[in-house]
Every structure is written in structure tokens, then in C-alpha cells.
Amino acid sequence: MKEQTAEGSGPGTPPMSGALRALALDRPFPAALQKAVVPALFAALALLVTAGYGSGVQLNDGQAGLHINPLAFLGRLLHAWNPAIAMGTHTGFWVPYQTPYSWAYGLAQVLHVPQDLAQHAAVFLVYFGCLWSMYYCLRGVAPWLDEISRIAGSIAYLFNMYVALNSQAQIVWLLTYGTLPAMVGVMARAMRGEMNIWRAALAIALLVLVGGGVNPPLVAINVAVLAIFVVVTIAFDPKPTAAINRTVPLIAAAFVATIAINLYWLVPFVDYFRGVWLNGVLSEAPSMHNAATSFANVLRGLGHWATFVSFAGRAYFPWAAAYAQGLFGALLWFVPIVALGGIAFRRNQRPATLFFLLVTIISVPIVVGYYHDELGDAVTTPLYDQFYRNFPGFQMFRFSYKWVAGVEFGICGLYALGAFAMVSALREHIARLATSERRNWAWLVSGARTAIIALPILIFVPVLVSKMNYPGQPLPPWEYRESALIGSNEAQRVALFPTQFLEQFDWGNPQFYIEDSLVSRPL
Incomplete structure (x- = not known):
């Protein structure tokens, strides 16, 4: 799929480029500056969001051993069955904690780096x-975009409610979320012939390695999005047969490479899913998949069952109250409005726009799912019911909010495209004005560019101020003694209370991630 690499290039260029240059409104971002400024900006923004993560070590599902002795934790995963815990434990249970966090924490242990620093x-x-x-x-899907629009789309992809809601403890969902755009970018470049097939296949396999082991069902979302991109790209290619001939070997190579590189977690997960998890999932009522969402919340990145829930007088998410109503709740509409409004611009009616729009259209009904709490059945109930009952493997998602990853990806892609179209239309309109009027209104372009970058960050301020997690509590001494018992005597078995087992059945406890919440000493 060939696209023009700059808006207005080609024989249809309007005769106003001279006026635009005179106003310095189409000045390109210097390449040398881009190489330094963009990474530095991203590093500063990532550091800003990290500051809002919360202090101390944040435990996920009571996995204290992941921080007490990460290397020993990794060692237990070398076998599919661990006889040292309880009456024996399938290591597939620990799939969500294997990679890449355990690698980082193990390296920190070797280097004697404190675990809270390693986690942050x-x-x-x-x-x-x-x-x-x-x-x-x-850059790969929409190469004609300018730097400001690409940066704006990237910022929107980080500064949103999906990231805030999933920045709990080990932030396991954010790995597949983070690798999804890169996988699409690799596919785009490879399908255009800009990247060698083998390099592209290896890149996709490594991205699955980094993002897949933590929550395998989420990999299916990434695969679905990639499939949409491939179909749209081939459909709009001037030579679809040639595009298919380029794509099929790429898909085959990527499939083989992905399976080979990810076997270490795929095998135990498949065995665990088949023998243990599937029974539990299929016994759940469909209403458990979704009970607190709406179209309005989904488009704004909300809809998690615990977003506005409190336990014992304490909010599940410390930042959520600011978005329940008022200014910040309304400001969450800014990115979706720009994203969807930009579709109306003729310059924006491209295959890339259709791709991001399809991802959004497909994801939103799945997230809305079955129920709207007291409102009763959602309008999407029949659709979700068909997926749940007739689509093999769909039950493994268990929670429709996971599909907000597709919503955010689609909306943020459309946001970048829409922002570019709107700013381009604005500067062309100003360029048509008389000289004196151009000087009076030239600031609007800079103002619009600033707004599309700054507003997503501004909307995220309550999250940064209130923090995404409550302060981590010090682990009690008995946690360390309990951890040391595991595997110390082959004739013994260790039951981990209240860590991996007891707390999992008390999701409503506000102290869920604090190890001394239910039991003051080991049993």
C-alpha cells in the first residue's frame, strides 16, 4: 500500500506553499533535533508517569516471592510441576509473573539493587x-504524518485511563498493550518491502516474548488487530495479488519464529489452561465478564468493574474520584472527539484511517459486553453472547475490559491522524487570508499543536497527583521465613498463607496487595 509521504505532495498540491513557508507554519522538524528531542521527551514523560505509580514495592496477587528471592522464584518455573508448594502446584499458575519482570528483579538481586528501585x-x-x-x-502505518502528530498520538497512548487502571502492581496487561503498536509497525514496514522478512518475523516473535508471557489471552487481541491490518492493507493495495505473495511468507515465518521463541511459556500455559483453568472459566456466569461499563465509559477508557468502587471507605483506585464527574470527567472526551471528528476531513480518508477505525468499531462492542449494572442488559448483549458461547477460546478473556486495549489503540491512531488533518486544514485556511490577517491568526496553529500534545497530559494530572497505587507496605518478617521454607526439605510441603492462595478469594478486601491484611502470622 503506497501512500504519499507528505500532505500536499504530488500534482494536486495547492498553490499556497509559498505563503505557508512565509509564515513558517510548515517548517519541518529538524532531523538532528528529532533524534535527540523525541527520545528525551519520551523519557521525561515516562519518568513523570512513573512518579505517579506509587511508592514502595507493589505486590501483584500476593506474589511476595517475586521480590523476596527472584532467582529462586525463577528456578521454580523450570519445571511444569512444583511439588514443594501445597500438594503440588502447576507452574502455569505463575505464567502472569514470569516475564519480563522476573528477569529484571533477578538481575537486580544479583546486582544488589533494592527491589522497589528495580520495580520502578x-x-x-x-x-x-x-x-x-x-x-x-x-511512522510505519502513516508515514505522511508530521512529528507533532506522531508525538501527540504516542502521548495519548500512554496518558489514558487504560494505563492508569492497569498500572497496578506488576502492570501485567500493559506489556501486550505496549508491544501491540510496534508489532503493527513492523508488519507495515515488512509488507511494503522496507524490512527483510526474516528480521520482521524475528522482531514480532521477540515482541510476543516480551509481552505475551504475562497474560496469554491478551496475545489474541494483538493477533486480531494484526489480522485487521493485513486485510485492510491488502484490500487497498494497487496490486493485491503481489501484496498477498509478500505477506504469506512473512506470516508463516513470524508464526514459526513466535512459537519457537515462546515455547518455554506456551507449553506450561497450554497444559495449565487445558487441565485447570478451562474448568474454572467455563463454570463462570457470563455476567462475571462485565458488570460496570457503558459506551461513554469505554470511549473514555473507563469501564473497569472497580473504577468507582470503594471498600471499607477507601477507593479501589485512589485517583478515580476526579473522573466520576466534573471537569476531568468531561475532558476525557477530548481525545475521542478529535479522533472521530478527524474522519470527516477528506485528507484523512485513507486506508490507515479505516484500519484504526475498524479496530475501534470491533473493540467497543466487545468491551461494552453484557451488562450496564442497574441499567440491565446492554444493547451488545446478543453479540457478546454469540462470541462467548460459540467462539472457541473466547471464554478465556474472562473480563471484557481487556479489549479496551484495542479501543485505545484505535482511538489514539485516529487521534494522531485527526490532529494532523485539523491542524493542516487550519494552517491552509490561515494561509488563504490577507497578509495582515495571517499575522494576527498565525498563533492559532502553534496553539493547536500545543493543545493536542498538552491536553492528554493535563487530563492525566489527577492520576499523577493521587497516585496509581497506595504506598507499598513493608513485608513482615514471617514472609521471608515462609519463602525460605519452600524447597528446603523434600519431605515437606509449604502452604503459602496469606499470599498466593488465601487472598485470591477476597478481591473486595481493600488491603488486597498488603500481605498482612488477613493473617498476622503464617499458618
């Missing part, structure tokens, strides 16, 4: 990766 460093890299990944995607 890992979180910083995830946030930076989200920014870079979306930036790379927009």
Missing part, C-alpha cells in the same frame, strides 16, 4: 516502551 525501573521502561511503540507504529 521496570515500570519506567514499560511506559517508555508504550510511547516509543506507538510512535514507531505511526
